[in-house]
Amino acid sequence: MSYTEQIFCLKTEQIHQQITNIRNLVNRFNDYQQLRSFIQLISDELENSTKIIEQKKSEMTDFDILISKKDHIPRRIKEIFSKIMDTLGNQETRLMKMEQILSQMSIWESQRKGTSILSNKHKALEKFGNEMCNVMKITTPVISNFGTEFRSIPCESFTFHLAGYITNLPETIANQIDGWPILAHELGHVYHHENYAQIKENINNPLELQIRKLGIPKEDADEMIDIWNGHWIPELVSDVIATLILGPAYVEKVVVDAFGMAPTEFSPPPDSHPPWKIRVDLILEVIRKLNLTDYEIHEKMFLWKEYKEIFAEKIDPKVLNLFINGQTVQKASDLITSSIQIAPIKNIWENVLAIKNGSSIENHSMLDLISMYFLENDLEKRSVLERAISAKC
Numbered sequence: 001m002s003y004t005e006q007i008f009c010l011k012t013e014q015i016h017q018q019i020t021n022i023r024n025l026v027n028r029f030n031d032y033q034q035l036r037s038f039i040q041l042i043s044d045e046l047e048n049s050t051k052i053i054e055q056k057k058s059e060m061t062d063f064d065i066l067i068s069k070k071d072h073i074p075r076r077i078k079e080i081f082s083k084i085m086d087t088l089g090n091q092e093t094r095l096m097k098m099e100q101i102l103s104q105m106s107i108w109e110s111q112r113k114g115t116s117i118l119s120n121k122h123k124a125l126e127k128f129g130n131e132m133c134n135v136m137k138i139t140t141p142v143i144s145n146f147g148t149e150f151r152s153i154p155c156e157s158f159t160f161h162l163a164g165y166i167t168n169l170p171e172t173i174a175n176q177i178d179g180w181p182i183l184a185h186e187l188g189h190v191y192h193h194e195n196y197a198q199i200k201e202n203i204n205n206p207l208e209l210q211i212r213k214l215g216i217p218k219e220d221a222d223e224m225i226d227i228w229n230g231h232w233i234p235e236l237v238s239d240v241i242a243t244l245i246l247g248p249a250y251v252e253k254v255v256v257d258a259f260g261m262a263p264t265e266f267s268p269p270p271d272s273h274p275p276w277k278i279r280v281d282l283i284l285e286v287i288r289k290l291n292l293t294d295y296e297i298h299e300k301m302f303l304w305k306e307y308k309e310i311f312a313e314k315i316d317p318k319v320l321n322l323f324i325n326g327q328t329v330q331k332a333s334d335l336i337t338s339s340i341q342i343a344p345i346k347n348i349w350e351n352v353l354a355i356k357n358g359s360s361i362e363n364h365s366m367l368d369l370i371s372m373y374f375l376e377n378d379l380e381k382r383s384v385l386e387r388a389i390s391a392k393c
């Protein structure tokens, strides 16, 4: 057996193992239809592929043709797989790519093998994510993965073009309800991706026009457009979406955390995120406009203004004049707030206030309970809500 064949066999073995893991995973999460159908399709298809690989490993040449001619493969999966096959040069790379996706799934599974409380929390977080996907009308399948960093990864980065999204939250965050609002931001990226054509037309294009009219050198304008449209707009759209979905819960998490960070700082451009000054100003503006009864935002706005002033003198003049110049920031904020029209928190706010005023927490949705959790200052009541949230899985 040649060296390539040995590697090949080993990888096939691993794929078998992964498929078994996925099957177990799928069986354990019967309730999560969206997730289940996504994993099921991939898992079935990988099983088929593995069979073909087994048959074909001694005569590797017509693997591509076989895959693309198989008629019983669902159309969508066929598309996904033919894309992979198109872009990957040799069989080993193809298997490697499959493994990348499988390993995401196995991480997802293994991290649910902890204690039962941990596992319930994760399932509850999953449910919370599902409720948010529903209110955002997200149709792309989303896999939540608990790892080490915050990320929202379109599966196209794994050549699974438009097949789904993997949102990644740090394990420590996943275990603490206090960190959960960040998931709303990560799902906001999925919303941005799904609605990109409209966002480009309503936000990116007019912003680009406005930047071109600033009368700055072309190079600077190009750089600004790259940063705004490539990085900052997706982040700000995600912030606005998260604020509209969670309201105070997002504000209490993100804005309160931002008080510990320099508001205008960003590492040398192009940076992936806008400085906190821009993000928090926008989030506060959105929540102020929602005008939710019994939620006081003006004091936070006042404190934030004071906080920004402490740092005001230290801003790099190039940054001030270009990337965070008032005209562009204002234009971007206006375009984003006028283009995104959803406001789910408005729809559930009465339920949240009902819990606040003593209604039983029994029949409330995850979104109601989490919104209330972030309004509650009483530690004992918070832990009652936390138990109710963990039990909702």
Ligand SMILES: [Zn+2]
Residues within 6 Å of the ligand: 185, 186, 189, 234, 235, 238
């Ligand atoms: Zn983001």
